[in-house]
Amino acid sequence: MKTTAFAATMAFTLPLLATTSVSALAVTTEEFINKVTVSDMFEVKSGKLAANKAQHEDVKDFGQQMVDDHTETTEDLKELVKDENIKVDMPSKLDDKHQANLDKLKEVSGAKFDTVYVPMQVLAHEQAVNLFEDYSKSGDNDALKEWAADTVPTLKEHLEEARDLNTELSKTAKTAANDDKAMDKSADKKAMDKVTEETDVDGAGNMAMDEKAENKTADKAADRKTTPPSFQYVTEQSPSDWTAQTLIGKSVENNNGETLGEVNNVILNEKGKVVAITVGVGGFLGLGEKDVGVPFEALKFRDEDAVDNNADGDDTADATDDTLTHDNEVIVIDATKEQLEAAPSFVWLGEKRDKRADVENDADTVVE
Numbered sequence: 001m002k003t004t005a006f007a008a009t010m011a012f013t014l015p016l017l018a019t020t021s022v023s024a025l026a027v028t029t030e031e032f033i034n035k036v037t038v039s040d041m042f043e044v045k046s047g048k049l050a051a052n053k054a055q056h057e058d059v060k061d062f063g064q065q066m067v068d069d070h071t072e073t074t075e076d077l078k079e080l081v082k083d084e085n086i087k088v089d090m091p092s093k094l095d096d097k098h099q100a101n102l103d104k105l106k107e108v109s110g111a112k113f114d115t116v117y118v119p120m121q122v123l124a125h126e127q128a129v130n131l132f133e134d135y136s137k138s139g140d141n142d143a144l145k146e147w148a149a150d151t152v153p154t155l156k157e158h159l160e161e162a163r164d165l166n167t168e169l170s171k172t173a174k175t176a177a178n179d180d181k182a183m184d185k186s187a188d189k190k191a192m193d194k195v196t197e198e199t200d201v202d203g204a205g206n207m208a209m210d211e212k213a214e215n216k217t218a219d220k221a222a223d224r225k226t227t228p229p230s231f232q233y234v235t236e237q238s239p240s241d242w243t244a245q246t247l248i249g250k251s252v253e254n255n256n257g258e259t260l261g262e263v264n265n266v267i268l269n270e271k272g273k274v275v276a277i278t279v280g281v282g283g284f285l286g287l288g289e290k291d292v293g294v295p296f297e298a299l300k301f302r303d304e305d306a307v308d309n310n311a312d313g314d315d316t317a318d319a320t321d322d323t324l325t326h327d328n329e330v331i332v333i334d335a336t337k338e339q340l341e342a343a344p345s346f347v348w349l350g351e352k353r354d355k356r357a358d359v360e361n362d363a364d365t366v367v368e
Contacts (some may be wrong), residue, residue, distance in 0.1 A: 027134055029141045030088045032148075035131065036077060037090045039124075042098040043070040044251070046105055049327060050117050051249055053109040056172075058165055059118060064249065071251065071259060084143050106327060115173070118166050125159035242326060252279050252331045253302075260337055264291055277331075281340045293346040300332040 027035075043066045050063020081088065094102065101120060108116055129152060136149035237243075244266045252260045261279045269275050277299070278291040 026138060027131065029086060029139060029144060032131070032135050032139065032144065033077070033081060033086070033088050034091055037074070038095055038098055039128075040070040040074045040077070041091070041094055042102060043067075044074075045094075045102055045328065046117065048249060049102075049105050050113070052245060052327075053105075053113045054117065055110040056114050056165075056169065058168070059114045062121070062161065062165060063117070067249065067262075071262075075259065080143060080147060084141060086141065086144075114169055118162060118169055121162040122159070122166050125155060125162050129155050129159060246326050247277065247331075250329075250331050252333060254335055254337075255332060258337060260333070260335065260340055261289075261292075263331065267293070278346050279333075279340065281337075281343070291346040292340050292343045294333055294335075298333055300334075301326075302330050302332050303328055 047063040047066030047070070051060050051067065054060045054063060078090070080086075081090070105113065105117060132148040132152050132155060136145050136152065139145040139148065247263050247266055250263045252262060254260055261281045263277050264280045265278045266274060267276045267278065274296045276293045276295050278293055280289045281292050282289055
């Protein structure tokens with residue numbers, strides 16, 4: 001079985017089902033696995049939102065780290081359950097509390113997203129440390145107990161990282177508030193100065209105002225004479241349109257739900273057509289990973305929320321609904337992990353130049 005010190009790095013980084021201290025509760029193996037599984041699903045989904053919607057770069061990086069770590073954790077936990085022959089049905093969707101937290105994150109963006117996401121992560125990690133310490137001491141499966149104990153130090157490191165982020169955001173908020181006060185004072189002074197200019201008794205203020213009015217009239221006339229371009233502007237995104245930013249980092253699965261990798265890049269030709277995507281395959285946390293080029297027409301898109309709704313008997317989802325986003329969509333290709341690992345690596349233009357240069361250098365060496 002593949003085991004790593006990161007195997008459950010953030011394996012339970014989500015508020016638990018009660019505010020009571022976790023260490024005061026006896027956690028069975030089934031409960032432990034269920035909570036870790038649901039938490040991993042949430043961390044991948046919320047981490048992707050953070051990577052795309054957060055304002056602070058460190059929060060974006062933290063979110064992407066959660067996606068990477070928990071994708072790996074999910075695979076490790078599945079292998080552990082299989083190797084230990086643990087009879088448990090691992091959850092396939094979020095519970096109500098996790099879904100509610102995810103919905104909160106979907107409703108905000110930018111600085112507001114940071115202030116919701118980061119404190120949520122601090123609380124989650126505090127409770128995660130308690131959960132893993134508790135199971136490592138009183139769990140009823142030795143392999144899982146060892147796994148939990150090995151994970152605790154890493155969980156504490158990430159808790160410290162989340163706390164540092166929270167402190168940094170608090171400082172930024174205070175600085176922004178002080179700046180707003182200074183700007184308000186400056187605006188008040190400018191307003192008073194403007195009143196003084198406009199009420200100047202010697203007429204100089206009135207002349208300046210007349211000159212400004214004439215300039216505005218001339219500018220409006222010039223705008224009306226501006227010739228429009230030969231193309232029409234694109235004014236909005238339709239539900240079927242994807243951005244490169246949204247595609248990059250998306251999880252790629254096969255028809256059996258097996259995770260194959262993530263989208264690392266998007267390839268366009270000079271006419272603007274999307275030719276292919278590159279999928280990061282193999283390796284661990286980016287080490288030893290290779291890019292595999294997949295034609296864009298080979299991609300299918302599956303909405304996880306729609307799948308859940310259909311499973312619950314809700315068939316009201318509308319693919320043309322312009323309020324839909326791509327946050328919960330998964331990219332699906334018809335291939336196995338073994339096929340992608342055996343596929344040729346995608347070669348970038350820079351790599352081609354380097355290879356030609358190496359060949360030329362080798363040739364010169366032979367001649368000498």
